[in-house]
Amino acid sequence: MTRWPLPEPMRRALELAQVAAAAGEVPVGAVVVKDGVIVAEGHNLTRTDNDPTAHAEVVAIRRAAAALGDERLTGCDLYVTLEPCAMCAGAISHARIGRLYYGASDPKGGAVEFGARVFAQAQCLHVPEVYSGIGEGEAGELLRGFFVERR
């Protein structure tokens, strides 16, 4: 049996999630891609940076916008290992991310399929294309391992 390979940006996002776990942060990783090239990476940094907004997606988006010198990441795609929360879904919309690829769904904190369903609101000014379930097994395993260790 041949297992379909993960897209390279999601493979990298999973590596970043592992880096987060090693630093005691919730293991979520994200990368921003433009024209097939990774332009910024991030993982959760809320504890390390004393910053409640430093989720992987926000970190990667802020770095990408700084690197590209534009508050709008038009034409950029975001890969993240976990379904974005309301804060991150809002940031993705504000940043004009073109395509969102995420790994594990998150019934407890996600706001794409669950809860606030930010992109499904009529008032949402920019809605990305959304693809879910890419690397969800690996992403979910990392999260479960992290929270089991901390119990």
Place this chain on the structure above:
Amino acid sequence: MTRWPLPEPMRRALELAQVAAAAGEVPVGAVVVKDGVIVAEGHNLTRTDNDPTAHAEVVAIRRAAAALGDERLTGCDLYVTLEPCAMCAGAISHARIGRLYYGASDPKGGAVEFGARVFAQAQCLHVPEVYSGIGEGEAGELLRGFFVERR
């Protein structure tokens, strides 16, 4: 007739909104208060900083958390001139803000009374007390003036 005075933190948030307008940013201001003292201030900086996440609330929360050396702003209150969007409502919840005071309601982009109604979701882990309409006349006037000038 005596007009009820604005709370001092909201008066300051309105000043910050004017500073934002003068810099070409959408005029929204925010302050974080702890034990009656302003511990951090912010206004929109998305254009200036090339940062799509730099809404007034996120800026003030990040600065407060950095100043207090804690990712959780337990016991802190946030004053902001406009109803928070989904991103900012999420950030307010993650930061464990105790009380949220806002000025103008925002049917187009707000996510407290409108749209994603982030705090009304069963999955929202921390819900602040919410007080609206404080300084809404002044806040709304600033925003209308800003957008009329840009048309």
